[in-house]
Amino acid sequence: xxxxSDFDFDLPNELIAQKPIVNRDEAKMLVIDKNDSSLVDKxxxxxxxxxxxxxxxxxxxxKVLPARLIGIKVSTKAVxxxxxxxxxxxxxxxxxxxxxxxxxxxxIISFGNDILQAKCIAIGEEGIREFSFxxxxxxxxxxDQLGEMPLPPYIKQKITNHEDYQTVYAKNIxxxxxxTAGLHFTDxxxxxxxxxxxxxxxxxxxxxLGTFRPVSSNYIDDHHMHSExxxxxxxxxxxxxxxxRNKKKIIAVGTTVVRTLETVGKTNNxxxxxxxxxxxxxxxxxxxxxxxxxxxxxxxxxxTLLMLVSxxxxxxxxxxxxxxxxxxxxxxxxFGDCTFLK
Numbered sequence: 644x645x646x647x648s649d650f651d652f653d654l655p656n657e658l659i660a661q662k663p664i665v666n667r668d669e670a671k672m673l674v675i676d677k678n679d680s681s682l683v684d685k686x687x688x689x690x691x692x693x694x695x696x697x698x699x700x701x702x703x704x705x706k707v708l709p710a711r712l713i714g715i716k717v718s719t720k721a722v723x724x725x726x727x728x729x730x731x732x733x734x735x736x737x738x739x740x741x742x743x744x745x746x747x748x749x750x751i752i753s754f755g756n757d758i759l760q761a762k763c764i765a766i767g768e769e770g771i772r773e774f775s776f777x778x779x780x781x782x783x784x785x786x787d788q789l790g791e792m793p794l795p796p797y798i799k800q801k802i803t804n805h806e807d808y809q810t811v812y813a814k815n816i817x818x819x820x821x822x823t824a825g826l827h828f829t830d831x832x833x834x835x836x837x838x839x840x841x842x843x844x845x846x847x848x849x850x851x852l853g854t855f856r857p858v859s860s861n862y863i864d865d866h867h868m869h870s871e872x873x874x875x876x877x878x879x880x881x882x883x884x885x886x887x888r889n890k891k892k893i894i895a896v897g898t899t900v901v902r903t904l905e906t907v908g909k910t911n912n913x914x915x916x917x918x919x920x921x922x923x924x925x926x927x928x929x930x931x932x933x934x935x936x937x938x939x940x941x942x943x944x945x946x947t948l949l950m951l952v953s954x955x956x957x958x959x960x961x962x963x964x965x966x967x968x969x970x971x972x973x974x975x976x977x978f979g980d981c982t983f984l985k
Contacts, residue, residue: 645927647858647866650953651944652965659797660978663807668832671973671980675964677956682967687827687981690938694894696840699886701879703822703899704845706813708783709790709805714752714761721745723752725761725774726793727786728819728852729872734776735764739852743770755789771852783816793819795977797943808977817849817872823977824897824939842886844879848872848899848921858945863926868947870920873903877916880907883933884914892935898948901925901934901955908933925951927958937984941968941975956984 664670672690674683694700710727723746726739738761740746752761758778765773778785791801792808802808810825812833837843853869860866883904886893895901906921908914912932924947937955942948953961964982973980 645863647861647863647945649958650858650863650946650949652962652969654944654969654975658969658972658975658979660974660976660980661798661800663802663826663978666829667811667827668829670827672827672983673964673968673973673980674983674985675956675960676985677960680957680960680963682964684971685983688832690983691832691835691839693936693983693985694836694839694841695891697842697886697889697891698894699842699844699883699891700836700894700896701883701900701904702810702812702825702828702843702845702896703848703903704810704812704814705818705822705847705849705899706816707792707805707808707818707821707850708816709786709792710819711791711793712754712759712786712789713791714754714759716745717751717753719745725752725772726819727790728771730817731773734778734782735773736761736776737767737771737773739770740772741770743772746772755785759785759789795820797976798978812845814845815847815849815874817847819852820850821977822848822850822897822899824981826978827938827981828896842882844882845876846879846900846903847874848903850899853947857943858947858950863950866924866947868922868924870922871899871902872918872920873906874918875903875907875914875916880914880916887912887933893933894936894938895934896938898937898939898942898951901937901939901951904933905931925954927954929954931955935985938981939984940977940979940981941965941973943976952982952984 668688724741761774851871
């Protein structure tokens, strides 16, 4: 049985990217071949050279909410931070609260001098509370005014431009973290890829709480994955299926796309137009059914995402690749460089 510690590594703090790359497609890209474990240094714009006419590039068009809100508990004036996670009925949201112990049933939090109020209507586990929100106007416009982008805790500086933490093709709002592999694409690069005859399709997976939850169990089989919502359109499903019938490759941009395609394709290996929730945990022993190649950033130690890429390329291959990347000053995590797993 694999231990979580089998997926640990030491990373110098200076290799954790703290700000976006100015020219997105000029990030470094480490090409990792699972067949011979070879490693090749490239720039991200070189991805065009690895794609062929008839291949299908699958992107996640989820858009990040400015989901972090700092408010005041009305009864005590204590400062409370909440992170919007999932929208329920009407204006009800499940949220991650910090510090959670301060918020009890029926407590009210005020944001922006009562521009927005939230009443606690349910108590969940692991710091989760459900709130009913009250406001005048359009909720997402108020979020743009009051909310902050929910950057991961390893990024210490705030970003002033929300678009820096969005892909250029972000469309469907609902994520609490960016599908960061897609941050490397520019409109110009996507045009080059299309001109080569590569099909580009979009799916949606709203990145949720799992992004902020490390694996805390000693053994990976004991880890509980949180569910995330996905959608695949009939057009995207048809193109993906046609690509596979034509013996061309499915290239997933990001682990969110991998998890969505592998969730939907687990029955008869066919992709269908559908929506739902996935808590799939791709770990060593899993056999990939849909995805042929992956574009993804470098992942955190002991994370489920590191386990996913290790499953695709091999534990030893990924371990060697990460050591190579550290030695050669690749930047890690959300705003960092990327890998192409083939």
